[in-house]
Amino acid sequence: MKQNIQVRQRPNSLWEKFLNLNPQLFREIKGKLKTRNVVIVTAISIITQFVTGIAFLGELPTFDPDGVLGIQRGRYGMGDGYRSLTYTKNMLGNWVINWQLLWLDLFMALSIIAIFALLIVGTYMLIADVVQEESRGTFNFIRLTPQSASSILIGKILGAPILLYIAILLLSPLHLIAGLGARIPFFLIISFDAVIVASCALCYSFALLWSLMNFGLSGFKSWLVSGGLGLLLFVLTLAAFENNHLITNTIWDWLFLFNPSLVLSYLIDATYLPTSKISFLSVEDLGELQFYGQALWTKASFGIGLILCNFGLWTYWCWSVLRRRFHNLEHTLFSKTQSYWITSWFVVIALGFAIQNHSSVYTSNTDNFILLQFCLCLLGLILIAALSPHRQGLYDWARYRHQTYENGNVLWKELIFGENSPSTIAVAINMALAVTYITPSIFVILEPHERHIFWGFLLSIFAIVFCAVIAQLFLTLKTRKRAVWSAIVIANLIIIPPLCLGFVDILPKEIPQLWLFSFVPTVATKYATLSTIVLTILGQCIAISLASLQMTRQLKQAGKSSTKILFERS
Numbered sequence: 001m002k003q004n005i006q007v008r009q010r011p012n013s014l015w016e017k018f019l020n021l022n023p024q025l026f027r028e029i030k031g032k033l034k035t036r037n038v039v040i041v042t043a044i045s046i047i048t049q050f051v052t053g054i055a056f057l058g059e060l061p062t063f064d065p066d067g068v069l070g071i072q073r074g075r076y077g078m079g080d081g082y083r084s085l086t087y088t089k090n091m092l093g094n095w096v097i098n099w100q101l102l103w104l105d106l107f108m109a110l111s112i113i114a115i116f117a118l119l120i121v122g123t124y125m126l127i128a129d130v131v132q133e134e135s136r137g138t139f140n141f142i143r144l145t146p147q148s149a150s151s152i153l154i155g156k157i158l159g160a161p162i163l164l165y166i167a168i169l170l171l172s173p174l175h176l177i178a179g180l181g182a183r184i185p186f187f188l189i190i191s192f193d194a195v196i197v198a199s200c201a202l203c204y205s206f207a208l209l210w211s212l213m214n215f216g217l218s219g220f221k222s223w224l225v226s227g228g229l230g231l232l233l234f235v236l237t238l239a240a241f242e243n244n245h246l247i248t249n250t251i252w253d254w255l256f257l258f259n260p261s262l263v264l265s266y267l268i269d270a271t272y273l274p275t276s277k278i279s280f281l282s283v284e285d286l287g288e289l290q291f292y293g294q295a296l297w298t299k300a301s302f303g304i305g306l307i308l309c310n311f312g313l314w315t316y317w318c319w320s321v322l323r324r325r326f327h328n329l330e331h332t333l334f335s336k337t338q339s340y341w342i343t344s345w346f347v348v349i350a351l352g353f354a355i356q357n358h359s360s361v362y363t364s365n366t367d368n369f370i371l372l373q374f375c376l377c378l379l380g381l382i383l384i385a386a387l388s389p390h391r392q393g394l395y396d397w398a399r400y401r402h403q404t405y406e407n408g409n410v411l412w413k414e415l416i417f418g419e420n421s422p423s424t425i426a427v428a429i430n431m432a433l434a435v436t437y438i439t440p441s442i443f444v445i446l447e448p449h450e451r452h453i454f455w456g457f458l459l460s461i462f463a464i465v466f467c468a469v470i471a472q473l474f475l476t477l478k479t480r481k482r483a484v485w486s487a488i489v490i491a492n493l494i495i496i497p498p499l500c501l502g503f504v505d506i507l508p509k510e511i512p513q514l515w516l517f518s519f520v521p522t523v524a525t526k527y528a529t530l531s532t533i534v535l536t537i538l539g540q541c542i543a544i545s546l547a548s549l550q551m552t553r554q555l556k557q558a559g560k561s562s563t564k565i566l567f568e569r570s
Helices: 014-021 023-032 035-057 099-136 138-143 149-159 162-181 186-211 221-242 251-258 260-269 300-326 336-354 365-387 391-406 411-417 424-445 453-474 482-503 512-516 530-559 562-569
Strands: none
Touching: 014 023, 023 149, 023 162, 035 099, 035 162, 099 138, 099 149, 099 162, 099 186, 099 221, 099 260, 149 186, 149 300, 162 186, 186 221, 186 260, 186 300, 221 251, 221 260, 251 300, 251 336, 251 365, 260 300, 300 336, 336 365, 336 411, 336 424, 365 424, 365 453, 391 530, 411 424, 424 453, 453 482, 453 530, 482 512, 512 530
16 A cells, blocks of 8 residues: 655745744744734724824814913914914914924824833733743643753744734834934934833843742732833833933932833934923933943933943843753752852942932932942842752752762862852852942042941841851751741841831930841941941851851751661661
Protein backbone atom coordinates (compact mmCIF):
# COMPACT_ATOMS: atom_id res chain seq x y z
CA MET A 1 0.00 0.00 0.00
CA LYS A 2 1.35 3.32 -0.98
CA GLN A 3 1.86 5.89 1.64
CA ASN A 4 1.28 9.55 0.98
CA ILE A 5 4.36 11.34 2.18
CA GLN A 6 3.78 15.03 2.76
CA VAL A 7 6.83 17.18 2.36
CA ARG A 8 6.74 20.38 4.35
CA GLN A 9 7.49 23.28 2.09
CA ARG A 10 9.83 25.98 3.18
CA PRO A 11 8.14 29.31 3.93
CA ASN A 12 8.17 31.60 0.97
CA SER A 13 6.50 34.77 2.17
CA LEU A 14 8.27 37.28 4.36
CA TRP A 15 5.44 37.03 6.87
CA GLU A 16 5.95 33.30 7.31
CA LYS A 17 9.69 33.73 7.63
CA PHE A 18 9.16 36.42 10.26
CA LEU A 19 6.76 34.27 12.30
CA ASN A 20 9.10 31.29 12.13
CA LEU A 21 11.80 33.38 13.76
CA ASN A 22 9.66 33.48 16.92
CA PRO A 23 7.16 30.61 17.28
CA GLN A 24 5.78 32.11 20.51
CA LEU A 25 4.86 35.31 18.65
CA PHE A 26 3.12 33.24 15.97
CA ARG A 27 1.17 31.41 18.68
CA GLU A 28 0.08 34.67 20.33
CA ILE A 29 -0.95 36.30 17.04
CA LYS A 30 -2.87 33.22 15.95
CA GLY A 31 -4.82 33.17 19.21
CA LYS A 32 -5.55 36.90 19.43
CA LEU A 33 -6.14 38.05 15.85
CA LYS A 34 -9.74 36.94 15.34
CA THR A 35 -11.92 38.88 12.91
CA ARG A 36 -14.39 39.86 15.62
CA ASN A 37 -11.65 41.17 17.91
CA VAL A 38 -10.00 43.20 15.16
CA VAL A 39 -13.33 44.79 14.16
CA ILE A 40 -14.08 45.78 17.76
CA VAL A 41 -10.63 47.26 18.31
CA THR A 42 -10.81 49.17 15.04
CA ALA A 43 -14.21 50.60 15.94
CA ILE A 44 -12.98 51.68 19.39
CA SER A 45 -9.93 53.43 17.91
CA ILE A 46 -11.94 55.27 15.24
CA ILE A 47 -14.66 56.32 17.69
CA THR A 48 -12.04 57.59 20.15
CA GLN A 49 -10.39 59.72 17.47
CA PHE A 50 -13.76 61.03 16.26
CA VAL A 51 -15.00 61.99 19.73
CA THR A 52 -11.68 63.65 20.61
CA GLY A 53 -11.67 65.67 17.39
CA ILE A 54 -15.29 66.76 17.80
CA ALA A 55 -14.60 67.83 21.39
CA PHE A 56 -11.85 70.22 20.25
CA LEU A 57 -13.83 71.51 17.28
CA GLY A 58 -16.49 72.51 19.79
CA GLU A 59 -14.01 75.08 21.14
CA LEU A 60 -14.05 77.14 17.92
CA PRO A 61 -15.09 80.79 18.47
CA THR A 62 -18.81 81.39 18.93
CA PHE A 63 -20.95 84.30 20.09
CA ASP A 64 -22.75 83.82 23.39
CA PRO A 65 -25.49 86.47 23.69
CA ASP A 66 -26.52 85.23 27.12
CA GLY A 67 -23.02 85.76 28.55
CA VAL A 68 -21.70 88.81 30.29
CA LEU A 69 -21.91 91.75 27.82
CA GLY A 70 -22.37 89.27 25.00
CA ILE A 71 -18.91 87.77 25.52
CA GLN A 72 -17.47 85.66 22.72
CA ARG A 73 -16.50 82.13 23.66
CA GLY A 74 -13.97 79.76 22.11
CA ARG A 75 -10.42 78.71 22.88
CA TYR A 76 -9.12 78.82 19.31
CA GLY A 77 -10.02 82.33 18.25
CA MET A 78 -7.21 84.75 17.48
CA GLY A 79 -7.22 87.50 20.08
CA ASP A 80 -8.36 87.53 23.70
CA GLY A 81 -12.08 87.04 23.81
CA TYR A 82 -12.14 86.73 27.57
CA ARG A 83 -10.51 90.13 28.18
CA SER A 84 -11.27 92.36 25.20
CA LEU A 85 -14.64 90.63 24.60
CA THR A 86 -13.80 90.17 20.94
CA TYR A 87 -11.89 87.83 18.69
CA THR A 88 -10.23 88.76 15.44
CA LYS A 89 -12.18 88.50 12.16
CA ASN A 90 -10.91 88.67 8.61
CA MET A 91 -12.11 90.97 5.81
CA LEU A 92 -15.03 88.64 5.05
CA GLY A 93 -16.24 88.69 8.65
CA ASN A 94 -15.15 85.15 9.46
CA TRP A 95 -13.32 84.18 12.62
CA VAL A 96 -9.55 83.90 12.41
CA ILE A 97 -8.81 80.47 13.84
CA ASN A 98 -5.65 79.55 15.70
CA TRP A 99 -5.33 76.18 13.99
CA GLN A 100 -1.87 75.58 15.39
CA LEU A 101 -3.20 75.62 18.95
CA LEU A 102 -6.08 73.32 17.99
CA TRP A 103 -3.70 70.82 16.41
CA LEU A 104 -1.44 71.01 19.47
CA ASP A 105 -4.30 70.28 21.86
CA LEU A 106 -5.39 67.36 19.70
CA PHE A 107 -1.83 66.06 19.61
CA MET A 108 -1.48 66.26 23.39
CA ALA A 109 -4.84 64.56 23.97
CA LEU A 110 -3.98 61.69 21.64
CA SER A 111 -0.55 61.41 23.26
CA ILE A 112 -2.02 61.13 26.77
CA ILE A 113 -4.57 58.57 25.54
CA ALA A 114 -1.83 56.50 23.91
CA ILE A 115 0.38 56.63 27.01
CA PHE A 116 -2.36 55.53 29.40
CA ALA A 117 -3.64 52.85 27.01
CA LEU A 118 -0.25 51.33 26.26
CA LEU A 119 1.09 51.38 29.81
CA ILE A 120 -2.02 50.53 31.82
CA VAL A 121 -4.14 48.41 29.48
CA GLY A 122 -1.09 46.75 27.92
CA THR A 123 0.33 45.83 31.33
CA TYR A 124 -3.02 44.40 32.40
CA MET A 125 -3.36 42.35 29.23
CA LEU A 126 0.16 40.94 29.53
CA ILE A 127 -0.15 39.87 33.17
CA ALA A 128 -3.65 38.48 32.68
CA ASP A 129 -2.44 36.42 29.71
CA VAL A 130 0.45 34.87 31.68
CA VAL A 131 -1.76 34.18 34.72
CA GLN A 132 -4.35 32.53 32.50
CA GLU A 133 -1.73 30.30 30.91
CA GLU A 134 -0.34 29.37 34.32
CA SER A 135 -3.80 28.38 35.52
CA ARG A 136 -4.22 26.16 32.46
CA GLY A 137 -0.75 24.66 32.88
CA THR A 138 0.39 25.66 29.38
CA PHE A 139 3.01 28.11 30.60
CA ASN A 140 5.09 25.33 32.12
CA PHE A 141 4.87 23.53 28.79
CA ILE A 142 6.23 26.65 27.06
CA ARG A 143 9.21 26.64 29.43
CA LEU A 144 10.07 23.10 28.29
CA THR A 145 10.21 24.03 24.62
CA PRO A 146 13.64 24.45 22.99
CA GLN A 147 13.03 28.19 22.57
CA SER A 148 15.26 30.54 24.48
CA ALA A 149 13.89 32.61 27.34
CA SER A 150 14.40 35.82 25.36
CA SER A 151 12.47 34.45 22.38
CA ILE A 152 9.51 33.42 24.53
CA LEU A 153 9.42 36.65 26.51
CA ILE A 154 9.70 38.85 23.41
CA GLY A 155 6.95 36.82 21.81
CA LYS A 156 4.75 37.47 24.83
CA ILE A 157 5.47 41.19 24.86
CA LEU A 158 4.81 41.59 21.12
CA GLY A 159 1.92 39.16 20.90
CA ALA A 160 -0.23 39.34 24.04
CA PRO A 161 -1.24 43.04 23.59
CA ILE A 162 -1.41 42.75 19.77
CA LEU A 163 -4.97 44.12 19.66
CA LEU A 164 -3.89 47.17 21.62
CA TYR A 165 -1.03 47.72 19.19
CA ILE A 166 -3.50 47.69 16.29
CA ALA A 167 -5.63 50.34 18.00
CA ILE A 168 -2.59 52.57 18.55
CA LEU A 169 -1.39 52.08 14.96
CA LEU A 170 -4.80 53.23 13.71
CA LEU A 171 -4.45 56.30 15.91
CA SER A 172 -0.92 57.09 14.71
CA PRO A 173 -1.78 58.84 11.40
CA LEU A 174 -3.99 61.44 13.08
CA HIS A 175 -1.41 61.79 15.85
CA LEU A 176 1.34 62.53 13.31
CA ILE A 177 -0.85 64.92 11.31
CA ALA A 178 -1.77 66.79 14.49
CA GLY A 179 1.88 67.07 15.49
CA LEU A 180 2.93 68.42 12.12
CA GLY A 181 -0.09 70.74 12.10
CA ALA A 182 1.08 72.12 15.45
CA ARG A 183 4.48 72.79 13.79
CA ILE A 184 6.31 70.35 16.02
CA PRO A 185 9.57 69.21 14.39
CA PHE A 186 9.36 65.69 13.01
CA PHE A 187 12.42 64.47 14.92
CA LEU A 188 10.81 65.55 18.21
CA ILE A 189 7.68 63.56 17.38
CA ILE A 190 9.85 60.53 16.64
CA SER A 191 11.75 61.11 19.89
CA PHE A 192 8.48 61.19 21.81
CA ASP A 193 7.44 57.91 20.19
CA ALA A 194 10.81 56.42 21.16
CA VAL A 195 10.24 57.44 24.79
CA ILE A 196 6.82 55.74 24.74
CA VAL A 197 8.38 52.57 23.32
CA ALA A 198 11.08 52.65 26.00
CA SER A 199 8.50 53.12 28.77
CA CYS A 200 6.48 50.21 27.38
CA ALA A 201 9.59 48.02 27.36
CA LEU A 202 10.16 48.74 31.04
CA CYS A 203 6.54 48.32 32.13
CA TYR A 204 6.03 45.13 30.13
CA SER A 205 9.29 43.61 31.42
CA PHE A 206 8.23 44.39 34.98
CA ALA A 207 4.76 42.99 34.26
CA LEU A 208 6.24 39.67 33.12
CA LEU A 209 8.52 39.58 36.15
CA TRP A 210 5.58 40.26 38.45
CA SER A 211 3.51 37.53 36.80
CA LEU A 212 6.28 35.00 37.58
CA MET A 213 6.21 35.80 41.31
CA ASN A 214 4.50 33.18 43.45
CA PHE A 215 2.50 35.37 45.80
CA GLY A 216 -0.73 33.43 45.62
CA LEU A 217 -2.61 36.44 44.19
CA SER A 218 -3.34 35.08 40.74
CA GLY A 219 -6.72 36.79 40.47
CA PHE A 220 -5.40 40.19 41.50
CA LYS A 221 -1.92 40.31 39.97
CA SER A 222 -3.03 42.20 36.88
CA TRP A 223 -5.28 44.59 38.82
CA LEU A 224 -2.61 45.44 41.39
CA VAL A 225 0.09 46.38 38.88
CA SER A 226 -2.13 48.12 36.33
CA GLY A 227 -4.01 49.97 39.09
CA GLY A 228 -0.82 51.09 40.83
CA LEU A 229 0.76 52.15 37.55
CA GLY A 230 -2.39 54.01 36.54
CA LEU A 231 -2.48 55.89 39.84
CA LEU A 232 1.20 56.86 39.52
CA LEU A 233 0.76 58.07 35.94
CA PHE A 234 -2.39 59.99 36.85
CA VAL A 235 -0.71 61.79 39.74
CA LEU A 236 2.42 62.66 37.74
CA THR A 237 0.43 63.81 34.69
CA LEU A 238 -1.99 65.83 36.83
CA ALA A 239 0.99 67.48 38.54
CA ALA A 240 2.40 68.39 35.12
CA PHE A 241 -0.90 70.01 34.10
CA GLU A 242 -1.31 71.79 37.42
CA ASN A 243 2.25 73.12 37.11
CA ASN A 244 2.42 74.11 40.78
CA HIS A 245 5.52 73.17 42.77
CA LEU A 246 6.17 70.18 40.54
CA ILE A 247 9.92 70.16 41.21
CA THR A 248 10.61 69.34 44.87
CA ASN A 249 14.44 69.37 44.63
CA THR A 250 14.55 65.99 46.39
CA ILE A 251 15.11 62.42 45.35
CA TRP A 252 11.38 62.16 44.55
CA ASP A 253 12.02 64.18 41.40
CA TRP A 254 13.41 60.95 39.96
CA LEU A 255 9.82 59.71 39.64
CA PHE A 256 9.04 62.30 36.97
CA LEU A 257 11.52 60.63 34.63
CA PHE A 258 9.21 57.60 34.56
CA ASN A 259 6.38 59.66 33.07
CA PRO A 260 6.60 59.76 29.24
CA SER A 261 4.30 62.80 29.14
CA LEU A 262 7.19 64.86 30.55
CA VAL A 263 8.65 64.91 27.03
CA LEU A 264 5.61 66.88 25.86
CA SER A 265 7.20 69.95 27.48
CA TYR A 266 9.92 69.97 24.82
CA LEU A 267 7.41 69.48 22.02
CA ILE A 268 5.22 72.34 23.27
CA ASP A 269 8.24 74.61 23.60
CA ALA A 270 9.15 73.93 19.96
CA THR A 271 5.80 75.37 18.76
CA TYR A 272 6.59 78.87 20.14
CA LEU A 273 2.97 79.31 21.17
CA PRO A 274 2.28 81.70 24.09
CA THR A 275 2.48 79.91 27.42
CA SER A 276 -0.74 81.61 28.57
CA LYS A 277 -2.64 79.36 26.15
CA ILE A 278 -1.05 76.13 27.37
CA SER A 279 -1.50 74.63 30.82
CA PHE A 280 1.39 72.21 30.99
CA LEU A 281 4.84 71.99 32.50
CA SER A 282 7.22 74.30 30.64
CA VAL A 283 10.88 73.87 29.83
CA GLU A 284 11.64 76.84 32.10
CA ASP A 285 10.11 74.93 35.01
CA LEU A 286 12.17 71.88 34.10
CA GLY A 287 15.22 74.08 34.53
CA GLU A 288 14.62 73.87 38.30
CA LEU A 289 15.29 70.13 38.12
CA GLN A 290 18.99 69.55 38.65
CA PHE A 291 21.33 66.58 38.73
CA TYR A 292 24.44 66.98 40.87
CA GLY A 293 23.77 70.71 40.78
CA GLN A 294 23.59 70.87 36.97
CA ALA A 295 20.47 71.88 35.04
CA LEU A 296 20.55 69.30 32.24
CA TRP A 297 16.88 69.37 31.33
CA THR A 298 16.48 72.69 29.53
CA LYS A 299 17.72 71.34 26.18
CA ALA A 300 15.50 68.82 24.43
CA SER A 301 18.39 66.66 23.24
CA PHE A 302 19.85 66.25 26.73
CA GLY A 303 16.52 65.90 28.49
CA ILE A 304 15.06 63.28 26.14
CA GLY A 305 18.39 61.45 26.04
CA LEU A 306 18.54 61.21 29.85
CA ILE A 307 14.93 60.02 30.02
CA LEU A 308 15.68 57.32 27.45
CA CYS A 309 18.78 56.27 29.40
CA ASN A 310 16.71 56.05 32.58
CA PHE A 311 14.16 53.75 30.93
CA GLY A 312 16.91 51.77 29.21
CA LEU A 313 18.89 51.04 32.38
CA TRP A 314 15.82 50.00 34.34
CA THR A 315 14.71 47.77 31.47
CA TYR A 316 18.15 46.17 31.28
CA TRP A 317 18.15 45.22 34.96
CA CYS A 318 14.55 44.07 34.87
CA TRP A 319 15.20 41.98 31.76
CA SER A 320 18.29 40.36 33.26
CA VAL A 321 16.30 39.37 36.35
CA LEU A 322 13.44 38.12 34.18
CA ARG A 323 15.68 35.87 32.10
CA ARG A 324 17.29 34.53 35.27
CA ARG A 325 13.99 33.42 36.83
CA PHE A 326 12.13 32.28 33.74
CA HIS A 327 13.37 28.67 33.64
CA ASN A 328 14.00 28.30 37.38
CA LEU A 329 11.60 29.98 39.78
CA GLU A 330 13.63 28.74 42.75
CA HIS A 331 16.48 31.11 41.92
CA THR A 332 16.88 34.25 43.97
CA LEU A 333 15.61 37.37 42.28
CA PHE A 334 19.09 38.31 41.10
CA SER A 335 22.62 37.17 41.75
CA LYS A 336 24.94 38.77 44.27
CA THR A 337 27.15 40.16 41.49
CA GLN A 338 24.13 41.81 39.90
CA SER A 339 23.15 43.30 43.27
CA TYR A 340 26.47 45.13 43.57
CA TRP A 341 25.99 46.74 40.16
CA ILE A 342 22.37 47.62 40.87
CA THR A 343 23.22 49.20 44.23
CA SER A 344 26.08 51.24 42.76
CA TRP A 345 23.92 52.49 39.92
CA PHE A 346 20.99 53.30 42.23
CA VAL A 347 23.11 55.27 44.70
CA VAL A 348 24.83 57.29 41.98
CA ILE A 349 21.48 58.37 40.52
CA ALA A 350 19.76 58.89 43.88
CA LEU A 351 22.55 61.07 45.25
CA GLY A 352 22.47 63.16 42.08
CA PHE A 353 18.85 64.11 42.75
CA ALA A 354 19.41 64.49 46.50
CA ILE A 355 22.12 67.17 46.14
CA GLN A 356 20.55 69.41 43.51
CA ASN A 357 22.33 72.44 45.00
CA HIS A 358 19.19 74.50 44.84
CA SER A 359 17.84 76.68 47.61
CA SER A 360 14.31 75.49 48.20
CA VAL A 361 11.76 76.76 50.70
CA TYR A 362 10.32 73.26 51.02
CA THR A 363 13.36 71.16 51.82
CA SER A 364 16.88 71.58 53.14
CA ASN A 365 20.06 69.62 52.55
CA THR A 366 19.52 67.83 55.85
CA ASP A 367 16.03 66.75 54.83
CA ASN A 368 17.34 65.53 51.49
CA PHE A 369 19.94 63.31 53.15
CA ILE A 370 17.38 61.97 55.62
CA LEU A 371 15.12 61.11 52.69
CA LEU A 372 18.08 59.50 50.93
CA GLN A 373 18.73 57.41 54.03
CA PHE A 374 15.09 56.28 54.00
CA CYS A 375 15.38 55.23 50.35
CA LEU A 376 18.62 53.41 51.14
CA CYS A 377 16.85 51.45 53.87
CA LEU A 378 14.12 50.51 51.40
CA LEU A 379 16.81 49.33 49.00
CA GLY A 380 18.31 47.22 51.80
CA LEU A 381 14.96 45.55 52.48
CA ILE A 382 14.53 44.83 48.78
CA LEU A 383 18.00 43.29 48.67
CA ILE A 384 17.13 41.07 51.62
CA ALA A 385 14.05 39.77 49.81
CA ALA A 386 15.88 39.42 46.50
CA LEU A 387 19.11 37.77 47.66
CA SER A 388 18.01 35.48 50.48
CA PRO A 389 17.75 31.84 49.34
CA HIS A 390 15.10 29.64 50.89
CA ARG A 391 15.56 26.54 53.02
CA GLN A 392 16.20 24.00 50.28
CA GLY A 393 18.74 26.17 48.50
CA LEU A 394 20.60 26.90 51.75
CA TYR A 395 20.66 23.23 52.74
CA ASP A 396 21.90 22.16 49.33
CA TRP A 397 24.67 24.75 49.53
CA ALA A 398 25.64 23.63 53.02
CA ARG A 399 25.61 19.95 52.06
CA TYR A 400 27.60 20.21 48.85
CA ARG A 401 29.85 23.10 49.82
CA HIS A 402 32.82 20.78 50.20
CA GLN A 403 32.75 20.22 46.45
CA THR A 404 33.44 23.90 45.84
CA TYR A 405 36.73 23.60 47.71
CA GLU A 406 37.84 21.01 45.19
CA ASN A 407 37.15 23.53 42.41
CA GLY A 408 39.26 26.19 44.08
CA ASN A 409 36.42 28.21 45.66
CA VAL A 410 36.83 29.24 49.28
CA LEU A 411 34.17 30.20 51.80
CA TRP A 412 34.53 33.96 51.52
CA LYS A 413 34.09 33.80 47.75
CA GLU A 414 30.99 31.68 48.19
CA LEU A 415 29.52 34.14 50.68
CA ILE A 416 30.23 37.12 48.43
CA PHE A 417 29.42 35.65 45.00
CA GLY A 418 27.83 32.24 45.64
CA GLU A 419 24.41 31.37 44.26
CA ASN A 420 22.68 29.78 47.28
CA SER A 421 24.92 30.99 50.09
CA PRO A 422 23.45 33.15 52.90
CA SER A 423 22.75 36.72 51.88
CA THR A 424 24.08 38.48 55.00
CA ILE A 425 27.56 39.30 53.69
CA ALA A 426 26.23 40.39 50.29
CA VAL A 427 23.68 42.74 51.89
CA ALA A 428 26.39 44.21 54.13
CA ILE A 429 28.66 44.80 51.13
CA ASN A 430 25.86 46.52 49.21
CA MET A 431 25.08 48.83 52.12
CA ALA A 432 28.78 49.56 52.64
CA LEU A 433 29.18 50.48 48.96
CA ALA A 434 26.26 52.88 49.21
CA VAL A 435 27.40 54.62 52.38
CA THR A 436 31.01 54.83 51.15
CA TYR A 437 29.84 56.74 48.08
CA ILE A 438 27.48 59.01 50.06
CA THR A 439 29.84 59.88 52.95
CA PRO A 440 32.06 62.44 51.13
CA SER A 441 28.97 64.43 50.15
CA ILE A 442 27.83 64.53 53.77
CA PHE A 443 31.09 66.11 54.93
CA VAL A 444 31.40 68.46 51.93
CA ILE A 445 27.86 69.77 51.62
CA LEU A 446 26.44 69.75 55.14
CA GLU A 447 27.36 72.14 57.90
CA PRO A 448 29.35 70.79 60.88
CA HIS A 449 26.25 70.71 63.11
CA GLU A 450 24.41 68.65 60.45
CA ARG A 451 27.03 65.94 59.95
CA HIS A 452 25.51 63.77 62.64
CA ILE A 453 23.51 62.29 59.77
CA PHE A 454 26.59 60.20 58.93
CA TRP A 455 26.07 58.22 62.13
CA GLY A 456 22.47 57.71 61.12
CA PHE A 457 23.62 56.13 57.85
CA LEU A 458 26.14 53.95 59.70
CA LEU A 459 23.59 52.75 62.26
CA SER A 460 21.14 52.03 59.43
CA ILE A 461 23.69 49.69 57.83
CA PHE A 462 23.91 47.56 60.96
CA ALA A 463 20.12 47.59 61.35
CA ILE A 464 19.70 46.34 57.77
CA VAL A 465 22.36 43.65 58.25
CA PHE A 466 20.63 42.48 61.44
CA CYS A 467 17.35 42.26 59.54
CA ALA A 468 19.13 40.25 56.83
CA VAL A 469 20.40 37.73 59.40
CA ILE A 470 16.98 37.39 61.03
CA ALA A 471 15.25 36.99 57.67
CA GLN A 472 17.74 34.35 56.55
CA LEU A 473 17.35 32.54 59.88
CA PHE A 474 13.57 32.36 59.52
CA LEU A 475 13.91 31.15 55.93
CA THR A 476 15.64 28.03 57.25
CA LEU A 477 12.51 26.96 59.14
CA LYS A 478 10.63 23.84 58.11
CA THR A 479 7.24 25.58 58.02
CA ARG A 480 5.53 26.17 54.69
CA LYS A 481 4.92 29.86 55.40
CA ARG A 482 8.52 30.69 56.30
CA ALA A 483 8.64 33.62 53.84
CA VAL A 484 5.51 35.09 55.42
CA TRP A 485 6.91 34.65 58.93
CA SER A 486 10.16 36.26 57.86
CA ALA A 487 8.32 39.27 56.44
CA ILE A 488 6.18 39.60 59.58
CA VAL A 489 9.21 39.52 61.89
CA ILE A 490 11.12 42.11 59.84
CA ALA A 491 8.05 44.36 59.71
CA ASN A 492 7.72 44.15 63.48
CA LEU A 493 11.41 45.00 63.96
CA ILE A 494 10.92 48.10 61.82
CA ILE A 495 7.53 49.36 63.00
CA ILE A 496 7.03 48.33 66.62
CA PRO A 497 10.05 50.05 68.34
CA PRO A 498 9.28 53.59 67.05
CA LEU A 499 5.57 53.10 67.79
CA CYS A 500 6.26 51.94 71.34
CA LEU A 501 8.68 54.79 71.99
CA GLY A 502 6.21 57.28 70.60
CA PHE A 503 3.31 55.74 72.55
CA VAL A 504 5.08 56.08 75.90
CA ASP A 505 6.15 59.60 74.88
CA ILE A 506 9.91 58.98 74.98
CA LEU A 507 11.45 61.74 72.87
CA PRO A 508 14.80 61.32 71.06
CA LYS A 509 16.12 64.34 72.94
CA GLU A 510 15.39 62.76 76.34
CA ILE A 511 16.64 59.18 75.89
CA PRO A 512 18.49 58.97 72.56
CA GLN A 513 19.93 55.53 73.37
CA LEU A 514 16.61 53.79 72.74
CA TRP A 515 16.01 55.56 69.44
CA LEU A 516 19.47 54.61 68.19
CA PHE A 517 18.42 50.95 68.19
CA SER A 518 15.31 51.71 66.10
CA PHE A 519 15.03 51.82 62.33
CA VAL A 520 15.14 55.65 62.39
CA PRO A 521 18.34 56.37 64.33
CA THR A 522 18.93 59.74 62.64
CA VAL A 523 16.28 61.42 64.81
CA ALA A 524 18.47 60.74 67.86
CA THR A 525 22.04 61.07 66.56
CA LYS A 526 21.84 64.83 67.02
CA TYR A 527 21.37 64.41 70.77
CA ALA A 528 23.61 61.36 71.36
CA THR A 529 27.27 61.50 72.35
CA LEU A 530 29.98 59.73 70.41
CA SER A 531 30.46 57.12 73.13
CA THR A 532 26.74 56.32 73.10
CA ILE A 533 26.78 55.82 69.34
CA VAL A 534 29.85 53.57 69.53
CA LEU A 535 28.21 51.44 72.25
CA THR A 536 25.10 51.16 70.12
CA ILE A 537 27.16 49.94 67.17
CA LEU A 538 28.86 47.37 69.43
CA GLY A 539 25.47 46.19 70.65
CA GLN A 540 24.24 45.78 67.08
CA CYS A 541 27.39 43.83 66.21
CA ILE A 542 26.81 41.48 69.14
CA ALA A 543 23.20 40.89 68.08
CA ILE A 544 24.30 40.20 64.51
CA SER A 545 26.99 37.80 65.70
CA LEU A 546 24.61 35.82 67.93
CA ALA A 547 22.03 35.46 65.17
CA SER A 548 24.75 34.49 62.69
CA LEU A 549 26.09 31.82 65.06
CA GLN A 550 22.64 30.29 65.36
CA MET A 551 22.24 30.23 61.58
CA THR A 552 25.74 28.76 61.15
CA ARG A 553 24.90 26.00 63.63
CA GLN A 554 21.79 25.09 61.64
CA LEU A 555 23.66 25.09 58.34
CA LYS A 556 26.41 22.87 59.76
CA GLN A 557 23.78 20.44 60.94
CA ALA A 558 22.17 20.52 57.51
CA GLY A 559 25.54 19.99 55.83
CA LYS A 560 26.08 16.64 57.44
CA SER A 561 25.17 13.63 55.36
CA SER A 562 22.25 11.46 56.40
CA THR A 563 24.56 8.50 57.16
CA LYS A 564 26.74 10.62 59.46
CA ILE A 565 23.69 11.87 61.33
CA LEU A 566 22.49 8.28 61.88
CA PHE A 567 25.92 7.22 63.22
CA GLU A 568 26.00 10.17 65.61
CA ARG A 569 22.55 9.34 66.94
CA SER A 570 23.44 5.69 67.42
